[in-house]
Amino acid sequence: MLPPLKPIPIKNRLSMIFLEYGQVDVIDGAFVLVDKKGVRTHIPVGSVACIMLEPGTRVSHAAVKLAAIVGTLLVWVGEAGVRLYASGQPGGARSDRLLYQAKLALDEELRLKVVRKMFALRFGEEAPSRRSVNQLRGIEGARVRKVYELLAKRHGVQWQGRRYDPKDWDKGDTVNQCISAATSCLYGITEAAVLAAGYAPAVGFLHTGKPLSFVYDIADIIKFETVVPTAFAIAAKRPAKPDRAVRLACRDRFRCDKVLKRLIPLIEEVLAAGEIKPPKPPEDAVPPAIPEPDAIGDAGHRSS
Numbered sequence: 169m170l171p172p173l174k175p176i177p178i179k180n181r182l183s184m185i186f187l188e189y190g191q192v193d194v195i196d197g198a199f200v201l202v203d204k205k206g207v208r209t210h211i212p213v214g215s216v217a218c219i220m221l222e223p224g225t226r227v228s229h230a231a232v233k234l235a236a237i238v239g240t241l242l243v244w245v246g247e248a249g250v251r252l253y254a255s256g257q258p259g260g261a262r263s264d265r266l267l268y269q270a271k272l273a274l275d276e277e278l279r280l281k282v283v284r285k286m287f288a289l290r291f292g293e294e295a296p297s298r299r300s301v302n303q304l305r306g307i308e309g310a311r312v313r314k315v316y317e318l319l320a321k322r323h324g325v326q327w328q329g330r331r332y333d334p335k336d337w338d339k340g341d342t343v344n345q346c347i348s349a350a351t352s353c354l355y356g357i358t359e360a361a362v363l364a365a366g367y368a369p370a371v372g373f374l375h376t377g378k379p380l381s382f383v384y385d386i387a388d389i390i391k392f393e394t395v396v397p398t399a400f401a402i403a404a405k406r407p408a409k410p411d412r413a414v415r416l417a418c419r420d421r422f423r424c425d426k427v428l429k430r431l432i433p434l435i436e437e438v439l440a441a442g443e444i445k446p447p448k449p450p451e452d453a454v455p456p457a458i459p460e461p462d463a464i465g466d467a468g469h470r471s472s
Contacts, residue, residue, distance in 0.1 A: 174465075175214065175237075175238050175239040175465035175466070175469055176214055176215055176238075177364075177465065177466055178217055178239075178360060178361055178364040178428055178431070178432065178466055179428050179429040179431075179432065180428075180429075181215050181216055181217045181428060182212070182215055182216045182217065182419075182423075183216075183217055183218075183353075183357045183418075183419055183422040183423065183427065183428060184216065184217060184218050184219070184220060184353060184356055184357055184415075184419065184422075185211060185216050185219050185220070186219075186220045186222060186415060187201050187211070187219060187220070187221055187222065187225055188221075188222035188223065188224050188225060189203060189204070189222075189224035189225065190202055190203045190204070190209075190224070190225060190226075191225075191226050191227075191228070192211075192221070192225055192226065192227040192228065192231045193227075193228040193230060193231050194228065194230040194231050194233075194234050195208065198210050199211045199212075199213035199231060199234055199235070201225075213234060213235055213238055213240050214238035214239075214240065216240055217240070217241065217357050217360040217361070217428055218240065218241035218242070218243055218356045218357055218359070218360040219235070219240060219241070219242050219243070220243050220245050220356060221242060221243065221244045221245065222245055222246075222247070223246065223247060227242070232256060235256060236256065236257075239364065239465050239466065239469045240360075241255060241256060241257075241356070241359060241360040241363060242255065242256035243255045243256075243356050243359070245352065245356075252352075252355075252380075255359065257363060262366035262467060262468060263449070264366075264446045264447070264449070265365070265366040265367050265446060265467070265468075266366075266367065266368050266371075267446065267447050268439070268444075268445075268446035268447060269367050269368060269371050269382075269439065270368075270371055271444065271447065272373070272439060272442040272444070273371050273372070273373055275442075278442040278443075278444065279301065279373050279442075280300070280301055281441045281442050281443065282373045282438060282439065282441050282442055283295075283301050283304055283373050283374050284304070284441070285437070285438050285441030286373065286374060286385060286388075286389055286438055287304055287307075287308065289389050289434070289437070289438070290308070290388065290389045290392075291311065295307075301373075301374065304374075305374060308374075312392070313329075313330075315392050315396075316329075316330060316396075319396065319397060319400045320343070320400065322400070323400040323401055323403070323404040324404055325343050325400055325403050325404050326341075326343075327343065328341070330344065330347070331344055332344045332345070332347075332348050342403050342406060342410055343399070343400065343403035345403075345410050345411065346399035346400070346402050346403040346410050346411075346413075346414050347396060347399045347400075347403075349399070349410065349411040349414040349415060349418075350395035350396065350398055350399035350414050350417075350418050351387070351391060351395060351396070351399075353395060353414070353415060353418040353419075353422075354387045354390075354391060354394065354395045354418070354427075355380065355383055355384070355387050357422065357427065357428060357431070358383045358386050358387040358431060359380060359383045361386075361428065361431035361432050361435065362382055362383055362386065362435065363468050364432065364465075364466035364467070364468050364469065365432045365435050365436070365466065365467055365468055366466075366467040366468035367382065367435065367468070368382065369381070369382050369383045370382065372384065372385045373385055374388075385438075386431065386434060386435055386438065389434065389438070390427070390430070390434070394418075394421055394422075394425060394427060395418050395421065398414065398417045398418055398421050399414055401417070402414050402417055432466070
């Protein structure tokens, strides 16, 4: 008997892999991409945080099951990886952490504390006092526009504002295409980290009403020190395939900056700003009829 699979923690994994034009399957125990000529490309599924599936891919039940067992997020994306259609859930919100996150989001005073912490982490200074969430959002927006202008000037890129249409990739100029591709990469690995930590991607604080609101909250804290400068640097070179060049550059940036090691501690630091403890389960709560095995991966991993 082989020992049970032990998932690699998110912090020790590769960031992401993009797959296109092929059948994703498990053959002879290996996670592979099979192209139309039958050529197999082996994918190290257990050592990757998320796999982006582009148009032209089909996925077998066996492949989805194996990805879930090892805790790898599968994300179905559109052209150039800039439109998310769906994602598999290798982990998910634990009840204790979901209630903790929800309590912080539903209490306006606690929510403001969390948003102020996000502001401080993002800009390296305390948020202005006596400001509401909406006021902080406005201050943030003005600063972000200024950062875009400074990066464009630094890299010698013509900048006319953040303009893009997720339904029409070719409509945007090169720099906007690069930024869209870069932020999509960051959102993908951030979603994987949020799920691995046991929290809900939809329960946000600054962003609300979106399936990935909390993902945007966390990713935006480090966006302008990681992927956005990378996107401008690539745009300045005017590559023939900007989306591919950006992906490769972001992958290298994630590895050099150890982004995956930062994400889960960053999530915990942001939520800790609320200065409350996760709620305990009610005394009359009914435990599972069949006890689940001890977790063998990250907090949100579903043990098999």
